[in-house]
Amino acid sequence: MANEIDTRVSLDLDPEAAIATIVDYDDETSSYVEPAKKAFTEAYNVLRAIHDAKTAVAEDPTLTEAGALLKVADFADKRMIAKVYPAWDAASTSLNSKVEAWEKEMSREVVSQASQQVSSEVRAHFKGLKTGERMVAISQAIRDGDSVVASAVLGAPAMLSGIDEEMKQILLREYHERFNPGLTKRLRAVTAARDLIDRKLGVLRKEVSKAVGTIKIKGNTFDLHGQYSGEITPAQLRAKRDKSNKPFAI
Numbered sequence: 671m672a673n674e675i676d677t678r679v680s681l682d683l684d685p686e687a688a689i690a691t692i693v694d695y696d697d698e699t700s701s702y703v704e705p706a707k708k709a710f711t712e713a714y715n716v717l718r719a720i721h722d723a724k725t726a727v728a729e730d731p732t733l734t735e736a737g738a739l740l741k742v743a744d745f746a747d748k749r750m751i752a753k754v755y756p757a758w759d760a761a762s763t764s765l766n767s768k769v770e771a772w773e774k775e776m777s778r779e780v781v782s783q784a785s786q787q788v789s790s791e792v793r794a795h796f797k798g799l800k801t802g803e804r805m806v807a808i809s810q811a812i813r814d815g816d817s818v819v820a821s822a823v824l825g826a827p828a829m830l831s832g833i834d835e836e837m838k839q840i841l842l843r844e845y846h847e848r849f850n851p852g853l854t855k856r857l858r859a860v861t862a863a864r865d866l867i868d869r870k871l872g873v874l875r876k877e878v879s880k881a882v883g884t885i886k887i888k889g890n891t892f893d894l895h896g897q898y899s900g901e902i903t904p905a906q907l908r909a910k911r912d913k914s915n916k917p918f919a920i
Contacts, residue, residue, distance in 0.1 A: 782825030
């Protein structure tokens with residue numbers, strides 16, 4: 671986690687805590703999920719800065735409560751738009767590109783390792799089995815690490831072994847997971863990192879709103895949509911400010 675945990679920011683956005691939720695995160699996969707960690711780090715630091723800014727403006731005697739809120743909101747928008755959201759989008763895009771590329775690798779065709787005659791005999795054997803027995807036998811060969819038998823089946827058109835194309839794709843995935851464990855692990859880690867980034871975007875937006883805050887008021891107050899809110903938001907203040915500035919426009 672961060673050197674000093676800041677309780678003002680949700681632990682969900684602490685870079686170390688967030689990345690630690692990825693089961694396959696370790697020295698082998700850390701470089702591949704680095705975009706996610708950088709995005710969380712950028713967000714965490716900016717959120718802390720927003721909280722610090724809010725504390726600072728509270729000490730400024732020249733600012734009204736509304737003026738202080740707008741100053742913090744403007745600061746937050748500038749930092750989020752300039753740094754955090756671009757980093758978040760870049761991380762999601764980068765990680766998703768890896769996922770798509772490695773998913774293709776996990777479903778690519780394999781080349782039969784046996785001679786043409788042996789491969790034909792292997793396929794004929796499997797085709798002669800009952801459907802249930804056939805699938806169990808092929809999967810067992812993959813689990814046993816018998817790449818010769820497995821590649822003989824998967825390195826040819828599916829119908830030659832008595833399976834359909836859909837089942838062949840499932841078996842190809844199983845084959846690559848068995849014989850390329852390094853890629854399988856990296857794919858799991860990067861997929862988890864991408865999903866983490868996408869899933870925590872809503873938390874990030876809520877944390878920004880919480881850090882900026884609102885003006886709590888008493889009485890029957892309605893927001894811009896006619897709903898009772900009991901608070902004034904930065905958006906409402908901006909709307910009033912912009913309206914009051916119109917007569918001064920050149």
